[in-house]
Amino acid sequence: MDNSNRTIISRRSRPAKEPLSREIIVKTALELLKQDGADGLSMRRIAKALDTGASSLYVYVTNLQELNAYVLDYSLAQVQLPDPSEGNWSDNLFEALYAYLKVLHETPGIAALAMSTMPHGPHSLALTEYVLARLHEGGIRSAAAAWGADMLLLYASSVAYEQASRDQQGTTIASLTAAYQSLDAKQYPMLTAMREEFQAGGQPDNGEVRFRWGLDVIMQGLLKQTT
Structure with missing residues (x-):
């Protein structure tokens, strides 16, 4: 049989895989997290996406828990911290925490990691350091800080997780409104009397206002610890 016209493709002409590294593993894990959420993240699935064996990943990360911490920290690079030399300490503290909340909310799966992971990377540490510095400016020191x-x-983190979970499940303010409208006033007199307040807190336009209110409540308690 004459094979003189057959095109021979050299294996050397195929695109080479990018060398395995912790950064590549973290980026791949983040993409899988965005697709399938925290419950769908596993070393086996990450290895499959990278066309390698799961044992190869353990050269760069100890276990899935450590990898989760790296993924969370990688995402927190997006948090923009206010310049502490501008504005007052309490406003800067709120802006930093709200920026953190938005990153968790807007990056699928990250809020769940924040609720279950011990953060210890440079971006996580920088955020905690910033919060501690603002509390110190406000006179809150030692254990209270x-x-x-x-x-x-x-x-x-919990507010971001709540919002992200509602988005994922398709829960809307309309379903909440319908649930409160159907309450029996005799059985739930307090809930019925305050259902408008409950519904208002879930409105998108009120999200920042409600978050600030909750932050102020916590801060009032912390400030009392210094007196």
């Missing part, structure tokens, strides 16, 4: 920073970041 340390525990307060943790509480403030947890508050922002």
